[in-house]
Amino acid sequence: MSPLSFLKIKTLTVIVAIVLATFAGMTVLSSYYINRQVSSVGDRWQEFREGPAKKVAILSDLRNALGYGGMIHNFKNLILRQDRKYILKASLDILNITALLTSYQNIGLSVREKAAMDILDSRLTKYEKAIAVAEKMAGEGRTSKEIDAVVHVNDDLAISAMLAIVGELEQAYADEGSRVEQLVAETNRTSNTVFIASLVLAFGSIGFTLWFMYLRVLAPIRVLSESMQEISRRNTSEPVPGTMRDDEIGDMARTVEVFRNVIVERKSFEASLIESRELAESSNRAKTDFLANMSHELRTPLNGIIGLSEVIREGTFGPLENDKYAEYINEIHDSGSHLLAVVQNILDVSEIDSSSVALKEESVNLGSVIQDCLRELAQNAEARNISLRNHADPSGPMVHADPGRITQIFNNVLTNAVKFTPDGGDVSIDSFFEEGGTLAISITDTGIGMARDAINEALSPFGQVNRGHFAKHEGTGLGLYLTRILVEMHGGVLKVKSAVDRGTRVTVILPKERIIDSE
Template identity: 40%
Template structure:
């Protein structure tokens, strides 16, 4: 100040120093920083991630946490009410703080004394005296929003769906806790391109193409995660970065590894079953071909055997009867009788084989006509009556009046009835009875042969219906036969589209019903 009372600026340099030299920065008083923090209205606190406790807080933070003192706040174990998702998120923060100078700005909902408090928080790393990494938390301001917004933000943090915001270069702008937990450790430059996560680059090209064409992409792809290779169902949409307004991709992912592996197992099982089905069909066709070849061979051989066999039967019959004079010595006559009997048995066998072979080869043709039931019964019993007399068996018939005609092949139906009657007579002891009945049923005409013979159990019935099998009984062993009678009857009945029903009990006789439909197949 001059004598005239005016203030003069003499020698002031541009940096505020008359001499142009910057004076030393004065030191602040000890504890000035802590005292200043206490005067801030912004809530500041240090959270020990390992202990899950607040180890330092300013006055504004104590107010946020509704605590009277730092000692009271430190006494609270915040892990007691902490969800696994939040705990994992804090561990991720700690790893990022250690790896570099990471800073996060998010909206968090705190629950001091059980009451929610929403804050827009800024988190950064801070070293404790023991060199452990803790977290410096800045509650920038009360975050007042609608309950819906608060709940949606909280849901985003706790959701198991992995949500990531990428820029158009495929680099991460934001990821929720679920996405960060599944992600591989960040590289040195802190970027994690989407292309590097997808194991098949074709999936990345498809995703980029679909986003460019329709602003949306959906696919199931194999991705690299902290748990190894996993299958994720990915949904991506184009959007804008809320912070910069730049175009971005919002990608949500759901782990579907178990479903994909289960589907793969199902496909493998289905392929295996289809292969087995093809193999079975081929074996079935081969078996059918072999069966047809067998039937054709038997049919051919039966025809070839008939010619010499007829000669054997004819000449042995002439010899045993002594048509051209008595046979000397007598023993030769007995031999001729045995030759004739064996020839007849062999001819019956060949005829039965021929009929079964024709049926199995599909070469037996039916010529169905209407057959009078009374005439059918009389013709059939006439042929068996001699055999019944020889065995001292009474042969009966029960033919109701006004029966409708039996519709079928006349020769085949007569063969069926004769086979059933001869079997019944053969296995009925002397003094027993065999009855032939024909009746009308709703499903067609039924021919029923009943006897009072030895009867059969279920196992013996199955054997009797099997070609070349006979029941093992003393009476059966007294009669030589082909063992094809009942099996042939069953085939002939089924060839008509009918059904053979056998009902029997040991020592209580047998009932066999052959039911023929009104119109044969």
């Protein structure tokens, strides 16, 4: 039993779908998370640009505005050169430094930066006042040395403040860099974790799906398929696997089992049929054997009766003194002969039924065979004033056939024609090639004929029809049946067309292959 056998395929399919959907959802969520992390790094970078980076830019301008070429430089030039244009320059520098400091403060200040800014602002105020004093003293004609002694501004504090700001910015740079690095590392870790988790989940899902498909679907279907193949070969010895499953494959297995049961029942039925057939064949063989033995046992005394009756009829040992004896001995001879023919027919039918008849084929002149048969019947026909008209070519055609059986065929047909034709009737023989090359020999009489539904009966064993109608004619009812079988053994067809009281036409059709080309 599979560990998942309690689940139906549909349920498991839903579970697999849910796992895959979860995987897809996790992928989307992780992508969203990573995107957010990257956005966060971007925001950090933007804040950095608007914070420390901007401060650095302002600080650079501040250094320029304060240092060489800047406010302090212009202030010193004012003292040394006492030129008022340096008042203008230094004062403008102070205005711009004020703007830069304001901008810097607006970005945001730490405590240290605030203290440094206050120092710088106070230094600016000192320079502002110093410029005014220096201007006044220069106007009064004081020397540069005198002015410098009065207006000297100590820049150490301002330099310390600038260094403090630079230090603060460096720290801010380091802190921000550390934060960004931390964020990037965290993003990397998360993305790696998500990547590995996704891989595990993806391969897990695929593996689980394949395992499930193999264990619960493919393997059972393969086993079921093999079982179906065995059943199609009518091998029902093994039970159908999977019929206990409570899922779709179980449904299939139970359906297959229905077919298997049908096969089992059919095999049982067929076995009984075979048994019945074998029983019937055994009975038939016993019957055939009995008939063959019986015929053999009958022919021996019949030959004695016929032979001795001929000796008596011929008067070999002296004439019969009484005509009645002659009449009786003729009757004995005819009855014996008829009985011998009947026995011979029965023997033939037995041989045919036991499939022991084999054709001994050779070239046969069909015209000659028909002539011989007519010669045999000529005396009887003449006695009854029956006209025998042979329209077939007496010299041919030549055919491949068993001469004895071919003779038996035409002898039976012609004998029947004469036998069932009233005195003064006609029997005619015609021979012609049909379209397609087959050879047809038809024997037509003007006898008592048969009804349409009686023809098939006449072609079956012991089927001499309408005993009442044929009552005055002797026969076992085997002749036409034997004729049909012998024609068919030659690959031909026996056709019978008849009308009651008008006559019968029997046509023997031999296939083209039987005809020997005269050329």
